Amino acid sequence: MSDLLTTIFNRNPNEPEFHQAVDEVYETVEKVIEKHPKYKQAKIFERMSEPERLISFRVTWVDDNGEVQVNKGYRVQMNSAIGPYKGGLRFHPSVTPSILKFLAFEQIFKNALTGLPMGGGKGGSDFDPKSKSDGEVMRFCQSFMAELSKHIGHRIDVPAGDIGVGGREIGFMFGAYKKIQNEFTGVLTGKGQGWGGSLIRPEATGYGLIYFAQNMLAEKKDSLNGKVCLVSGSGNVAQYAIKKLLLLGAKPVTVSDSSGYIYDEDGISAEKLNFLMELKNEKRGRISEYADKFKSAKYFANSKSDHNPLWSHKADCAFPCATQNEINAKDAKNLIAGGVKLLAEGANMPTMSDAITILMKAGVNYAPGKASNAGGVATSGLEMVQNYGGIYWSRDEVDDRLKGIMKEIHDCCLRASKEYGLGTNYQAGANIAGFVKVADAMLAQGII
Numbered sequence: 249m250s251d252l253l254t255t256i257f258n259r260n261p262n263e264p265e266f267h268q269a270v271d272e273v274y275e276t277v278e279k280v281i282e283k284h285p286k287y288k289q290a291k292i293f294e295r296m297s298e299p300e301r302l303i304s305f306r307v308t309w310v311d312d313n314g315e316v317q318v319n320k321g322y323r324v325q326m327n328s329a330i331g332p333y334k335g336g337l338r339f340h341p342s343v344t345p346s347i348l349k350f351l352a353f354e355q356i357f358k359n360a361l362t363g364l365p366m367g368g369g370k371g372g373s374d375f376d377p378k379s380k381s382d383g384e385v386m387r388f389c390q391s392f393m394a395e396l397s398k399h400i401g402h403r404i405d406v407p408a409g410d411i412g413v414g415g416r417e418i419g420f421m422f423g424a425y426k427k428i429q430n431e432f433t434g435v436l437t438g439k440g441q442g443w444g445g446s447l448i449r450p451e452a453t454g455y456g457l458i459y460f461a462q463n464m465l466a467e468k469k470d471s472l473n474g475k476v477c478l479v480s481g482s483g484n485v486a487q488y489a490i491k492k493l494l495l496l497g498a499k500p501v502t503v504s505d506s507s508g509y510i511y512d513e514d515g516i517s518a519e520k521l522n523f524l525m526e527l528k529n530e531k532r533g534r535i536s537e538y539a540d541k542f543k544s545a546k547y548f549a550n551s552k553s554d555h556n557p558l559w560s561h562k563a564d565c566a567f568p569c570a571t572q573n574e575i576n577a578k579d580a581k582n583l584i585a586g587g588v589k590l591l592a593e594g595a596n597m598p599t600m601s602d603a604i605t606i607l608m609k610a611g612v613n614y615a616p617g618k619a620s621n622a623g624g625v626a627t628s629g630l631e632m633v634q635n636y637g638g639i640y641w642s643r644d645e646v647d648d649r650l651k652g653i654m655k656e657i658h659d660c661c662l663r664a665s666k667e668y669g670l671g672t673n674y675q676a677g678a679n680i681a682g683f684v685k686v687a688d689a690m691l692a693q694g695i696i
């Protein structure tokens with residue numbers, strides 16, 4: 249391992265997810281740093297991997313039984329070289345500083361790739377919204393915002409959703425911020441339509457992912473029409489990825505949640521997707537109920553296994569849309585054996601490093617999340633622009649811009665990868681293009 253990575257890892261002990269993200273980027277940008285001594289001299293990579301600010305706070309709230317509950321709250325303000333900090337909030341019991349630092353680090357490069365002026369940030373809590381009442385979620389969100397509001401602002405840091413944070417949570421947090429600060433600004437994105445939210449933002453990550461895959465296939469004179477697709481997750485990203493796959497004539501056959509997955513041999517049709525969306529978004533139920541309702545589907549509960557059988561089914565394309573590290577080396581081998589030729593990440597860092605190597609060696613067309621899932625934050629950027637201007641764009645206008653941004657990110661990754669003699673390598677291209685943009689901004693702004 250390089251001395252530089254050793255130093256960063258020693259400075260951030262016991263943070264495996266953060267190390268993984270830093271390692272993966274450094275491996276591909278090392279040659280850029282070697283070629284341009286100015287980056288090395290200004291210690292750009294070392295500076296990028298140290299948060300500008302990491303805020304950690306207590307969140308106290310009262311549950312429906314009158315019992316006092318204590319959670320941890322965080323905001324990682326990672327890099328503001330090209331714009332205000334921007335990135336989601338995650339509410340999940342697994343949230344730690346390591347997870348949020350990996351996500352904030354990835355967000356630096358992702359946001360740079362969108363072409364919009366947004367720095368990198370991420371935040372969240374170990375609070376679990378599952379099985380909580382709306383009242384409990386509201387009281388938690390209000391307490392969380394009581395502290396977070398001191399550190400954010402529409403020109404400072406603009407959070408949004410991520411795992412466990414959707415329209416309901418954004419609404420409660422926006423209301424709390426407005427009451428505390430006594431101002432109506434675009435301090436959060438993913439707001440409801442009619443109170444500052446952009447059309448297409450709910451769809452944007454899933455739609456953008458599929459637009460990105462369309463661009464990858466077009467490069468090979470191919471399309472999604474008729475392709476059998478494995479999708480994991482059943483939340484915001486997975487739902488709209490499936491919706492767009494259906495619109496383009498593909499056949500999605502799987503979805504999952506943290507308890508297990510379903511395989512529907514006949515395909516998840518528009519009608520079945522509507523059922524799934526109501527089940528997950530309104531009833532907040534479990535996907536096992538999908539298999540109870542549709543007999544063509546089989547439910548597989550999670551088991552203690554060294555691989556996830558979701559990735560063993562025969563298919564053409566795979567879209568992991570649940571969480572980090574959901575595809576290991578064995579899963580990668582199963583994907584290849586099952587005929588998968590394209591894998592584009594909807595989730596952040598769902599594929600482990602050794603699995604990426606196996607997939608790329610086998611010629612699988614692989615796109616990293618920081619490129620292929622950037623449509624969500626890009627549309628958040630479009631929401632900010634609309635809020636700054638006090639205007640609303642139509643559904644078509646936002647969707648056209650999203651399509652244009654995904655095509656430009658795709659082309660930008662290929663240009664960067666070709667410039668360094670790496671052919672078609674979206675992973676290296678995304679890291680290099682994102683790094684260079686932020687690095688040049690940091691150089692121009694001096695040693696701060």
Ligand code: NDP
Pocket residue numbers: 340342409410411412413414453481482483484485486504505506507569570571572594595596621622624625
């Ligand atoms: P949601 O909370 O809407 O959905 C998350 C889904 O993943 C649920 O089906 C959930 O199952 C499952 N899941 C979550 N954690 C785990 C876990 N530890 N093990 C297994 N399954 C799990 O989140 P999103 O759809 O918004 O986010 C999904 C991924 O996409 C994340 O990696 C996120 O960072 C990334 N992303 C999201 C963007 C956005 O705009 N929302 C933008 C870019 C990336 P269950 O219901 O059981 O919890």
Ligand code: 2IT
Pocket residue numbers: 334335336337358406407408409410437596621622624625626628
């Ligand atoms: O990972 C991500 O890009 C997100 N969760 C979306 C962030 C945003 O600010 O819209």
